[in-house]
Amino acid sequence: MSASWGKLFFQLVLLLASCGHINTKTPSPTSPSLDPISPLPSDIRRVVLKGESHTEKVELLNPVDLALECIWSGNENKSPNITGYWRKDGEEMQSIRVTVQLENDKYTLRQVFKIVSKENLGSYSCSFGDEAKADFLLAGPQIGEVRDKPIVSYVGDSVVVKCKMDEKKPKPASWNWYKANGTDKEQIFYAAEPQKYEIKNHEWVTKLVVHKLTEGDSGFYYCEGVYAVSTTMGHVELKVITFLEPLKPFIAIIVEVIVLVAAILIYEKSQSKKNSAGGNETNADQTNTPTPGDNNGPEESSSTRQRKV
Amino acid sequence: MNNHGPKAKSHSGEAEGPNGDWSWVLVGALFISTGLVFGLMRIMGIFFVEFVNYFEESSQSISWITSISLATQQFFSPVATALCNAYETRAVVMTGGFLSGLGLIAASQATCLVHLYLSMGVITGLGWALVFTPMMATVVANISQRRALALGLGLSSIGIFSFTLSPLFQLLVEMYTWRGALLIMGGLSLNIMVCGALIRPQWCSKALKKVDSKPRSSCATVLRRVSSYLELPVLLERPYLTYTATITIFNAGYFVPYVHLVALSRMTGFSEYQAAFIMSATGVTDILGRVTTGWFSDLGYFRTIHLLSLWVVLAGLFIILLPVSSLTGSYAALMAISLLYGFCSGALSSLVFAVMPMIVGVERVMGALGLLQLIESGAGLLGAPLSGLLKDMTGNYTVSFIVAGSFLIVGTLIMTTLPHYFSRTDPPPPHRVPHDVKDRGVHLELEHINNSPSDTSPKGAQ
Numbered sequence: 001m002s003a004s005w006g007k008l009f010f011q012l013v014l015l016l017a018s019c020g021h022i023n024t025k026t027p028s029p030t031s032p033s034l035d036p037i038s039p040l041p042s043d044i045r046r047v048v049l050k051g052e053s054h055t056e057k058v059e060l061l062n063p064v065d066l067a068l069e070c071i072w073s074g075n076e077n078k079s080p081n082i083t084g085y086w087r088k089d090g091e092e093m094q095s096i097r098v099t100v101q102l103e104n105d106k107y108t109l110r111q112v113f114k115i116v117s118k119e120n121l122g123s124y125s126c127s128f129g130d131e132a133k134a135d136f137l138l139a140g141p142q143i144g145e146v147r148d149k150p151i152v153s154y155v156g157d158s159v160v161v162k163c164k165m166d167e168k169k170p171k172p173a174s175w176n177w178y179k180a181n182g183t184d185k186e187q188i189f190y191a192a193e194p195q196k197y198e199i200k201n202h203e204w205v206t207k208l209v210v211h212k213l214t215e216g217d218s219g220f221y222y223c224e225g226v227y228a229v230s231t232t233m234g235h236v237e238l239k240v241i242t243f244l245e246p247l248k249p250f251i252a253i254i255v256e257v258i259v260l261v262a263a264i265l266i267y268e269k270s271q272s273k274k275n276s277a278g279g280n281e282t283n284a285d286q287t288n289t290p291t292p293g294d295n296n297g298p299e300e301s302s303s304t305r306q307r308k309v
Numbered sequence: 310m311n312n313h314g315p316k317a318k319s320h321s322g323e324a325e326g327p328n329g330d331w332s333w334v335l336v337g338a339l340f341i342s343t344g345l346v347f348g349l350m351r352i353m354g355i356f357f358v359e360f361v362n363y364f365e366e367s368s369q370s371i372s373w374i375t376s377i378s379l380a381t382q383q384f385f386s387p388v389a390t391a392l393c394n395a396y397e398t399r400a401v402v403m404t405g406g407f408l409s410g411l412g413l414i415a416a417s418q419a420t421c422l423v424h425l426y427l428s429m430g431v432i433t434g435l436g437w438a439l440v441f442t443p444m445m446a447t448v449v450a451n452i453s454q455r456r457a458l459a460l461g462l463g464l465s466s467i468g469i470f471s472f473t474l475s476p477l478f479q480l481l482v483e484m485y486t487w488r489g490a491l492l493i494m495g496g497l498s499l500n501i502m503v504c505g506a507l508i509r510p511q512w513c514s515k516a517l518k519k520v521d522s523k524p525r526s527s528c529a530t531v532l533r534r535v536s537s538y539l540e541l542p543v544l545l546e547r548p549y550l551t552y553t554a555t556i557t558i559f560n561a562g563y564f565v566p567y568v569h570l571v572a573l574s575r576m577t578g579f580s581e582y583q584a585a586f587i588m589s590a591t592g593v594t595d596i597l598g599r600v601t602t603g604w605f606s607d608l609g610y611f612r613t614i615h616l617l618s619l620w621v622v623l624a625g626l627f628i629i630l631l632p633v634s635s636l637t638g639s640y641a642a643l644m645a646i647s648l649l650y651g652f653c654s655g656a657l658s659s660l661v662f663a664v665m666p667m668i669v670g671v672e673r674v675m676g677a678l679g680l681l682q683l684i685e686s687g688a689g690l691l692g693a694p695l696s697g698l699l700k701d702m703t704g705n706y707t708v709s710f711i712v713a714g715s716f717l718i719v720g721t722l723i724m725t726t727l728p729h730y731f732s733r734t735d736p737p738p739p740h741r742v743p744h745d746v747k748d749r750g751v752h753l754e755l756e757h758i759n760n761s762p763s764d765t766s767p768k769g770a771q
Contacts, residue, residue, distance in 0.1 A: 149483060152483070152484065152485065152486045153486060154486070154488060157488075160362060160363070160365075162362075241485070243488075243489075245484075245485060245489065246481075246484075246485040246488070246489030246490070246492050246493055247492070249493055249496070250492050250493055250495075250496045253493070253496035253497060253499065253500075254496055254499065256500075257496075257499045257500055257502060257503055260500075260503040260506075261403075261502055261503055261506045264503065264506040264507060265506060268509070
């Protein structure tokens with residue numbers, strides 16, 4: 001008897017000790033279940049199963065007590081009881097397998113999940129026996145604008161890579177940047193190389209500035225917006241080119257200009273040489289147009305023609 | 310010159326004189342060079358977003374680049390025309406082409422905004438100044454038959470170039486970023502040198518001034534020569550002043566739709582693509598307007614100046630109707646009015662230049678156009694910001710468009726005060742004698758021009 005009292009006393013002490021912790025509204029992700037005092041906000045997602053299966057996307061940013069409810073109207077033989085169970089990321093959660101009663105011609109399966117950290121996100125499925133199934137995809141919000149065309153820049157120049165979150169959704173608490181290294185291997189940026197990288201975050205927008213570009217800096221860059229429980233990832237491609245690239249069409253155009261100008265001038269010279277044999281005086285007269293005495297002629301004279309109104 | 314008659318004619322078709330084949334080569338040169346000047350200026354908007362992102366400056370700072378280049382082009386126009394009067398037009402235009410290319414090439418290496426202001430703004434603007442007005446004046450002075458059509462064709466390139474080069478430069482910016490695209494743009498601008506090469510030296514109509522045989526350059530002589538190259542005396546004439554005032558007021562309202570039409574469409578609730586499409590469609594009718602009105606004006610049924618007034622009044626009316634049609638919220642209405650506006654604005658812009666010889670006489674067109682560009686530049690600079698200010702004050706574009714349209718209508722009223730405005734035929738062009746030419750022979754020649762029968766025949770009328 002005293003042993004059980006002792007155990008109880010011990011548990012009470014433990015309880016009081018844990019209650020004594022000052023807890024903020026959002027529990028830290030590392031201690032998921034130590035907050036009996038301040039309840040989480042609650043939310044409910046309900047799915048009515050029609051046909052075989054259904055997928056529902058749920059966007060979560062902050063910790064929440066999420067109630068997921070599946071309602072199924074059953075099949076031809078409405079058995080009074082059916083086993084309802086939940087799966088997370090494909091693995092069955094054995095502890096919450098229940099037997100569902102048929103009520104009002106429907107089976108209702110409801111479960112509350114505490115979402116407090118990244119591990120709690122994922123794919124939750126409710127199943128009625130082997131017959132009907134619905135999926136809830138719990139994830140962070142989609143990144144706002146994703147630029148599908150690569151950002152181009154030059155060797156030695158600096159470039160700004162930008163990621164923007166949809167302004168209708170709340171701001172991420174922080175941002176991380178990753179660079180793709182080989183196949184799917186990602187490395188995190190820090191201000192470890194401040195001359196090379198600079199991260200500027202401002203509300204919904206994060207900018208990564210890369211200085212002194214080299215061709216090795218080409219590739220995919222990933223921006224990750226961090227929320228309390230979830231993250232969201234966007235990607236941008238960077239392409240670094242040398243100045244020789246636009247120089248090639250440029251030189252082609254220069255050559256064309258030189259060729260044309262030379263052609264025109266040569267043509268004109270050859271024309272005037274041809275005519276100088278016959279009309280040397282004509283040439284001279286036309287260049288010194290208003291010489292006196294010449295201008296009493298009729299409109300045929302070219303000088304007058306020049307000024308015909 | 311009589312005895313050289315047949316030889317003069319056979320001095321190859323190239324110098325068959327104005328209205329000959331070579332004139333149309335000049336129109337082609339005008340086409341290309343004007344397109345490379347104003348067409349490129351219009352496409353500068355493509356770089357706008359890139360600059361804002363790269364230099365992290367406000368849109369206002371970036372839009373100064375275009376303003377500086379336009380202002381420089383107009384401000385230095387009299388200098389350009391004076392240089393043409395003093396030296397060869399060909400050299401001036403080729404230098405201008407070189408400078409405009411150089412400015413853009415330098416801009417491709419820019420590391421700060423001021424660098425862009427100086428290169429893309431000042432140097433390129435200066436280059437454009439040395440190109441546009443001299444080429445315009447050359448064509449105006451050397452074509453008398455079908456002048457308006459020639460000008461319309463020559464100026465139609467602005468719309469055509471901005472229409473076709475727009476997607477091309479968008480692609481270049483994607484492939485090579487703005488630096489590479491600017492480099493290539495600079496290379497393209499160098500093609501203006503080709504156009505300049507097409508101007509034959511002896512066609513400079515200011516050869517008149519070469520008669521001045523005083524080699525001594527005393528201060529007074531130099532000043533007088535400079536003032537004659539700049540055509541400053543023309544500023545003292547009432548017709549010219551009236552016309553310049555008119556065009557200046559036109560300029561205050563004329564550019565407003567180009568700057569604000571997209572914003573107006575977006576405000577009415579249309580998407581980016583719909584708004585851009587309205588602009589493109591307006592550009593197409595602009596081209597049509599230029600060419601059609603040129604052709605129609607040359608038929609001679611009406612005086613060019615009356616047609617000009619008509620198009621201006623209509624353009625002003627349509628500008629006023631633009632916000633009204635947007636109030637109805639109908640895309641079709643806005644599109645229809647924009648198309649009509651585009652047609653009228655294209656029509657009036659080519660006729661503005663065609664009327665000039667009638668006001669000042671052909672031999673002074675070069676300098677007169679230069680001064681006109683300078684004077685009208687002030688209004689052009691102020692027009693768009695004024696409209697923006699009105700929009701900020703009232704919250705929408707209705708008032709600013711109404712004001713812009715009324716500028717055009719007021720300008721037309723002023724234009725009616727020109728001498729002989731209400732007469733049915735063109736008056737004889739003025740024959741002021743340039744005051745540093747003492748040659749009696751020249752005076753005789755000028756009188757001869759004025760007595761030539763070209764005035765009374767409808768074909769020759771402006």
